[in-house]
Amino acid sequence: MLFEYAVEPKAIGSNWQNFRYLMEKFGFDRGRLISRFPNNWERAVIEAAQRSGMGDVRLKSVVERLQKARSAAIIRTGRQYNPSVGDWIENALLQQATNPFHAIIATQNRGDRNFILVPDDLEDDHPLMVAPRNWEVERAGSNLATAMAPLLKFSKEVLFVDRFFNIQDDRYKETLRASLAVVATNGTQGARCEIHYGEHDRRPPLELVERNAGRWLAGVIPVGMSIKLFGWREKARGEDFHARYLLTDRGGMNVEAGFSAEGAHQKLLMALLELPVCQDKLAAFARGSTRYDLIEPVLEVFSDGTVRRT
Numbered sequence: 001m002l003f004e005y006a007v008e009p010k011a012i013g014s015n016w017q018n019f020r021y022l023m024e025k026f027g028f029d030r031g032r033l034i035s036r037f038p039n040n041w042e043r044a045v046i047e048a049a050q051r052s053g054m055g056d057v058r059l060k061s062v063v064e065r066l067q068k069a070r071s072a073a074i075i076r077t078g079r080q081y082n083p084s085v086g087d088w089i090e091n092a093l094l095q096q097a098t099n100p101f102h103a104i105i106a107t108q109n110r111g112d113r114n115f116i117l118v119p120d121d122l123e124d125d126h127p128l129m130v131a132p133r134n135w136e137v138e139r140a141g142s143n144l145a146t147a148m149a150p151l152l153k154f155s156k157e158v159l160f161v162d163r164f165f166n167i168q169d170d171r172y173k174e175t176l177r178a179s180l181a182v183v184a185t186n187g188t189q190g191a192r193c194e195i196h197y198g199e200h201d202r203r204p205p206l207e208l209v210e211r212n213a214g215r216w217l218a219g220v221i222p223v224g225m226s227i228k229l230f231g232w233r234e235k236a237r238g239e240d241f242h243a244r245y246l247l248t249d250r251g252g253m254n255v256e257a258g259f260s261a262e263g264a265h266q267k268l269l270m271a272l273l274e275l276p277v278c279q280d281k282l283a284a285f286a287r288g289s290t291r292y293d294l295i296e297p298v299l300e301v302f303s304d305g306t307v308r309r310t
């Protein structure tokens with residue numbers, strides 16, 4: 001489960017110990033994300049560090065860690081920040097009243113509010129810092145898409161990895177339709193979406209898939225989008241292809257029982273992947289990977305039903 005936090009630039013940037021400690025708490029793999037609030041949040045953190053008199057070596061480290069955090073922990077959600085309203089905390093409180101953060105981290109708890117944390121409060125067992133890394137989800141397509149939404153929204157690369165993913169099957173199409181709708185409505189413009197499946201006895205021949213994929217996915221792919229289909233074959237005495245994942249350039253999830261929408265009467269376990277594990281799995285399914293044998297050609301299916309070899 002992924003939670004969005006507002007972090008006051010001064011609270012994290014004016015003290016090296018606070019900066020280092022706080023940055024370790026956030027990431028897609030940790031279940032906690034920092035809102036880019038305001039839009040120049042990173043610059044504001046650096047300026048706070050400069051005003052604090054932080055030495056050049058540590059200031060350089062602040063800049064480097066913020067650069068890494070742009071992909072690993074920081075998200076832009078389009079929240080409005082208006083300096084005429086007041087200072088940072090006043091803007092954060094205004095957002096909290098209309099579109100709440102999971103919590104606000106600030107230098108002071110102005111008004112002794114129960115959703116504001118100060119740096120001394122930031123222990124992992126604090127109720128507002130507890131972020132489960134695995135949880136159960138009802139197996140309806142909309143529920144699965146909602147659980148995956150933070151990754152679907154903020155990623156440039158989205159891979160649905162499931163050996164048995166079947167684009168003929170309405171159960172898989174239900175989840176895919178709901179997930180691609182999240183990408184189309186709230187996601188990164190031009191995000192690349194892919195399905196990675198494995199060869200097995202019931203898999204239809206690639207020629208049949210090529211002829212029919214546009215029809216099978218009619219109404220599933222949003223207008224202006226496409227999705228690529230990658231088939232993989234296990235190597236003799238090589239690594240097996242069994243686990244199911246949502247993999248992205250921001251992070252990933254283990255989707256225990258796969259992407260088929262079996263109904264809300266069933267539940268599946270989802271778990272956040274550690275970043276190195278996610279990166280390793282992404283490499284395994286890259287086009288030039290030698291972990292498995294790629295079944296050529298790769299097919300790209302467009303919203304208008306066009307199917308193209310890539």
